[in-house]
Amino acid sequence: MKKMRRNGFTLVELLVVIAIIGVLVGLLLPAVQAAREAARRMSCSNNFKQIGLALHNYHSAYNKLPAQKGGTNNANDGSLGGNQLRLGWLPTILPFIEQQGLWEQISHPLAINTDGTLRTTPWPGMGPAPWRTDYTPWITELAALRCPSDPGTGLPALGRTNYAACQGDAVEYNEVGAWSGSNPLVMNSGYAEQIRISGRGMFVARQYTGFRDVLDGLSNTIAAGEIATDLGDRDIRTAPIDGPGSAVLRDNPSWARDNDKIDPERPQFWRAGENLTTDNAAGDGARASWARGFHWADGEMQHSGMNTILSPNSETVSRTTADSTWGMYPPSSRHQGGVHVLMGDGAVKFITDSIEAGNSRAHTVYKDHNPGNAGTQSPYGLWGALGTKANKETVSFDSL
Template sequence: MFFLRRQHRAAFTLVELLVVIAIIGVLVGLLLPAVQAAREAARRMSCSNNFKQIGLGIHNYHAAYNKMPQHMSGPAEPNVPEHDPRVDTNQMQNSFLVGILPFLEQQAIWEQISNPLVSMPDGSLRPGGPWQPFGPSHDVDEGSNERRGWFYAPWITELPTLRCPSDPGRGVPAQGRTNYAACMGDSIERLNRGTRAWWSLTVEDSDSAQEGRAACRGAFIARSQTGFRDILDGLANTVVAGEIATDLGDRDVRTNPGKVTGAYTNPEACQSERDPERPLFWRATTNVNAKDSDSWTLRYGRGYRWASGYGLYSGFNTILPPNEAACHDDNGDWRPHRDDGTLPPSSRHQGGVHILMADGAVKFVTDSIESGNRQATPVRLSNVAPDPRPGSQSPYGLWGALGTRASKETIEEEL
């Protein structure tokens, strides 16, 4: 009797193999967004934790000195104009982040800054003697005065605590980047000078003081001291710091401010300069801070210098909502970081930014937060109708109210 032996296949057929590959591809396609979302959630949590450390640093500083760290601090040369950068003094340019370094477990770099520093970044001795305490000006002057901040090691040191993991920006043309910035209120005018006279930062003349007090309504005032006692709207209702994305050299409207005339009185003056086909970027013809064709100006990007207090690098205002276009008033200054303008917070997170409240709480604010009349002239010392008078409530709705320290707004919404 003969038996037929059953034949066994040794491998998949081509059709079966293609089916298996297709199933694997579908599974990967379904799982990949979840994996990416989980990674971004972890990065966002790390970013929030960094902000909590900064908030704790501000509170510990206040507990030690009964005041907040000054934004734009340091020594200044008497009777020297603000626009004259120095190598022997920093002209009151240091950001609030410099002041809280000892409270961020950065004692080593604080010791370098607060004492004379004899060395250059490469370890060699500085020609002409040590750097003065609190460092030189942060301004970039190629080929003169040793390029100031570029040859001062602390200014080009990047600190992990000041970086959001979601932001991919690294290295030059920045010095040391930061993703966390001071809240300067809901105005444009005197964003960088505060109450100081233009001709001498050691002087508060009558006009400068009046203009500064009228316009500078945030928890931080450039080149002036503030404390929790000044935040009359309540610590839980006032923003002290917010997130900013750093510039990647791609003409992003959030990180490379447009430059137009009229931005002082119209915060949306730059909106028409967006590329209609790529609205997150400027037109190729738009005048911007960091120009692709000019290696010099490429250094003027958002968040490029953690230790510099200029609004471009470490400040923001609560006029336009998060992730809107940044816009400088073009006053012809060849150093565009000195221009005042509309500087919203921004981030690489989806749909919003982290903000730090004065009570130390970290909250996530969406891009759609109510922001009132975006074309309204900011509060300032002005007799021109219909400009809002000094002391007025913010014209920028809930977002503007969160940015002011003592404008008597009532905030009932939970962020």
């Protein structure tokens, strides 16, 4: 009598097939993740190109670049009387990145609150202080200003940005420019002398610059850089640490590294117990939102500025003075190995973390150390040279 033959797989055969599928999935997932990140990186680059085109269109219309920390100021009404000359470079280019509707809300007095109720007194034209959480435009998140690789979202940030104006390779008075006081601000001749030496970037606080000021050539000068926004995890790139006295940090950009502030077991994070700018060390309740990229409309450097002193993805260190901050603010990103930068001619370049960056312990350029010499060569190598606009330094992208 013949035995009936059963059709199907044995248990061993099924296990072998499952194991093969598991291996294939394991091999495929990294490739899928890499493809997704490549797409996000390309999208980020395209965002930056659009911003570059907007800068050129703005310059064509007004024969100057947007101001970093410009806007309006009315001493009598505090943060409701104007934006206290704290408006960043991004709000004024809104019409050139297809955000005309939001621009009109900002430039014309808005008469509603964030909850939709009518105000008895309209908001001021060009908006109130850019840290106000009850002003709708300032809390609006714009996809055009965000890198798709950056997962940061939500409070305590307002509307975030991943793109920051380049303010050169020096720090002296780069947070206030030629202005002093609190409210109202007044022109200060001493500050003006200092900023003439240290205002070396394409953007200078509270001052209009133009393409004619970029004597090194637009293709050799960084206009803006990418920044990662803070996730609340004490990342050295996004959560600035409170720095030492101004002269100490100014004369040694690597102060935090030299003083063992970084966790040696997790070199992307600060040691536990270190005071961050967001920790309210000075008792300022507003500091909870003083992390990188948290206010897209704010011209303070921790929100929308960067400098070419420490190499990309290095630590951020802040010196807080009254309601202003200055310090070491290198660009950063969630991309592997480097950051995007926007050159003055509108080109977007990917700069690696290993770019030649000179001596990170050399003092920055400032008047008392470099009297009368605004064209002093950058001590920060190729990286510093790319951040200066008129120093006649030779740069080559072959070494990037």
